[in-house]
Amino acid sequence: MDLILHVWRQAGPADKGRIERYEAKGVNPDSSFLEMLDVVNEGLAERGVEPIAFEHDCREGICGSCGFMINGVAHGGMHRTTVCQLHMRHFKDGDELWIEPWRAKAFPVVKDLVVSRTAFDRIVQSGGFISVNTGSAPEANLTPVPKSLADRAFDAAECIACGACVAQCPNGAAQLFTSAKMSHLNLLPQGQPERYERALSMVEAMEREGFGACSNYTECEGVCPKGISVDFIARMNRDYLNAKGKGELKTPMKT
Numbered sequence: 001m002d003l004i005l006h007v008w009r010q011a012g013p014a015d016k017g018r019i020e021r022y023e024a025k026g027v028n029p030d031s032s033f034l035e036m037l038d039v040v041n042e043g044l045a046e047r048g049v050e051p052i053a054f055e056h057d058c059r060e061g062i063c064g065s066c067g068f069m070i071n072g073v074a075h076g077g078m079h080r081t082t083v084c085q086l087h088m089r090h091f092k093d094g095d096e097l098w099i100e101p102w103r104a105k106a107f108p109v110v111k112d113l114v115v116s117r118t119a120f121d122r123i124v125q126s127g128g129f130i131s132v133n134t135g136s137a138p139e140a141n142l143t144p145v146p147k148s149l150a151d152r153a154f155d156a157a158e159c160i161a162c163g164a165c166v167a168q169c170p171n172g173a174a175q176l177f178t179s180a181k182m183s184h185l186n187l188l189p190q191g192q193p194e195r196y197e198r199a200l201s202m203v204e205a206m207e208r209e210g211f212g213a214c215s216n217y218t219e220c221e222g223v224c225p226k227g228i229s230v231d232f233i234a235r236m237n238r239d240y241l242n243a244k245g246k247g248e249l250k251t252p253m254k255t
């Protein structure tokens, strides 16, 4: 199949950037979107043109490195699919595709389709871990965890930190990511001692990074390749309000 690609090219953070048009001819329908770009890049390199920069690592939908907008939809719009797992058979011969980086103030463009997601790292650094002593492996096995809670925590832990939720949100909000990274700890017994401190510090770190506010558009859940539910945002808000003494627990919760 033959495709027309309109790709965002930006040499660096200071460059204004522009859309450039490329023809992708003879695309194998069984190749992935990134493999299609690899072939386009080989052609560009042969012509002495700088290849299109994009992030990738596992190409198996598990590492969270890849991601960009295709025709205005994060990861291209296939249900629960990262762009590395999106295959060209889902497009039609002659399609025109507009390929752009994540657009969010907190994710500045580094080059072409690559953005900096270090804001996510700083949110996790602020509390996305357990620092209390949880004992050794035998003790962990003696701590009962209800199956329903273990399953919920695992659902949240599926977040791969790709950033699609932020990119698709009209507000550029990071609530889905932050709530997932908080909930997989706050749901488990080992996460309880620091639960409210974690809620405070992660929400405040998120706000410092310049992400927008959540207005319940739920666009984030719609594009999330791991199906992270907006229910986790409600859970995060409850923990945050309780930490401030403004929720059901009227006394501010401290660890």
Ligand code: SF4
Binding pocket: 158, 159, 160, 161, 162, 163, 164, 165, 166, 176, 177, 180, 220, 223, 224, 225, 226, 227, 228
């Ligand atoms: S919540 Fe989903 S879309 Fe957002 S960073 Fe995690 S995996 Fe990506």
Ligand code: FES
Binding pocket: 055, 056, 057, 058, 059, 060, 061, 062, 063, 064, 065, 066, 067, 082, 083, 084, 085
């Ligand atoms: S390259 Fe790892 S999730 Fe896409």
